Amino acid sequence: MTSHLFQPIRLGNLELENRIVIAPMCQYSAEDGKPGNWHLIHLGHLALSGAGLMFLEATAVEPEGRISPADLGLWSDETEAALTRVLEAVRKESAVPIGIQLAHAGRKASVRPPWQGGGQVPRQEGGWDCFAPSPLAHDPGERTPLALDAAGLDRVRDAFVESAKRAARMGFETVQLHAAHGYLLHQFLSPISNQRDDSYGGSLENRMRFPLEVFDAVRAAFPSDRPVGVRVSATDWAEGGWDLEQTIAFAKAVQARGCDYIDVSSGGLTPAQKIKLEPGYQVPFAEAIRAATGMPTIAVGLITEPMQAEEVIATGKADMVALARGILYDPRWPWHAAAELGAEIKAPKQYWRSQPREYKRLFGTTSIEQR
Template sequence: MSILFSSITLGRQVLDNRVVISPMCQYSADEGRATDWHRIHLGHLALSGAGLMFIEATAVAPEGRISPDDLGLWSDDTEAALTDVLQSVRKYSPIPIAIQLAHAGRKASTPVPWAGGEFITVANGGWQTVAPSALPYETDDTPPIALDEAGLARIRNDFVTAAQRAQRLGLNVIELHAAHGYLLHQFLSPLSNTRNDRYGGTLENRMRFPLEVFDAIRTAVPDDLPVGIRISATDWVDGGWDIDQSIAFAKELQRRNCTFIDVSSGGLSPQQNIPVGPGYQVALAERIRHETGIPTIAVGLITDPEQAETILASGQADMVALARGMLYDPRWPWHAAAQLGAQVHAPKQYGRSQPRAYKDLFKPG
């Protein structure tokens, strides 16, 4: 029996299989509001047969957007727009839906990728960014403002309010974004956090604010609602955040009823040197899983069904997540199930599409 297509339980949520659709920024929102693009994008991925689908990184405040066109969940308007999209998706798909709550910190105020990636100044329609320390991501960027106690309290509250909105939306899983060089990752890494107060310096201090945010979300939602986190397990820069610090962080999260850890890497520094290749981050997920016991999601150039099956069968991770591979092949779970001799859920409208060789591919009902 395929492990990839076996069920797994996260808190109160049972996933039909262990294929996860990663959060993928679409840069297609209107002042934070979900649009018809999200209805199309999430709608067709919801028919993929995956076990869990993430909505893209969703900003908890306007200042926390990567670009002006990022999705948000900070107001009644943004909540209503996402409600409308989710109603359409749920009408035709039972797939569990997760959301990744995010704040970009010093990596905010940039154009959408297809328009070029240079920082947008306030004079050109951007906004003042915030961070643990007044250190820009790129040398030419406008320096962020170092957050004071009031700013930290405001952002903690923004995350909590967004989590409560997510719960109201009936979302099945919440993930806190502490990876890819965004705000919470900026607090963790000594390359971006040079504070000399209780939020900087030692590992304990650098972990403090991300853990406070996690604690605040965990307290604000039911105990059995799955709340996990995405981390960059290493900066891939000498003297930066690394796997040993990530394991220490994971052990603190374990004490706080963290349901899973989604293990990525990099994104904090332009000086990163990433050894990109198939499954290049899987060993990071494996170490965290083995040293903490927390369920992990492996992600990063996992494209082949046998590769995904081997990752799970060898105990390197509990789930695998696909991003670009799923965009390229939105029916990847169908094809993987066919290759591995498993079954997936598919909409009845597509029932006649089963190839003759895989006549039992779709689960009945």
């Protein structure tokens, strides 16, 4: 059979060999924004997975925009140089296209890594003041964030632009803006977190204004022949919050400004969210956005089985599927999916001997016996 999951796709001028995407996944392992050995190992082995596209984790555009003190950043010559060293090593061994997700955590910044409890870091222990559309804390008991004034909005927008320029210099094939999971751009979109009374709050048009300004600035700063996408939370899963109808309006707005794809997730804005988890629970959001806009969409969320991913693509619910926890658990998930679906996958020649006899053409080459 011909697998839809393993058909090529174009995002702007970027051609991907298949529809499998490695989602951005925070590692909480950087030092002052700089990656180290962990990132080299982590990205190196995922780059050999056979996925069509790999994203780096949410990468802060300024120090105050980090989720945790151990977040990756791209705001200085030092962070750029450290990340370039990792990328050069990965690219020497893998041709997978690599994207970067540019992010600002807003009011969800200054927290500990998950394995340290995830609570907000006190100022006396290295924590910092957070910024948000409105002075509303994410969780009761956390410090009240500082509402961004005109100068603050300019600073954050310019930080996204400078990070996009650095990403272009470093050769990233695509940039994705993080407007999901309750982080700063999502905070502007949602009426739960955005209660401003100026031109950046109130109506849907006003709440979309700053994220659209950031998108316009990044699109102008990143090479026109390389795609720019956006990750969205399609719903807050909370009464009175951001929802699918507003997400479609936002998707149409970024599409008109040159957006090349939408990565569709959900939630993360408020502890009051009530999410019904089940396999593929976010796929209907991607399907609705794709139907309304015709823009390439990435579906995420408890997509774990090859036939499940195949069905999402084959039935037109989304154009790509993104794996996160599933590919951490099984870094060769694309190999196993290709074997199950009768497709071929690119693998390093050093690993050709690993293909099982029953899948002699899995790697597009005849089986090589160990001498």
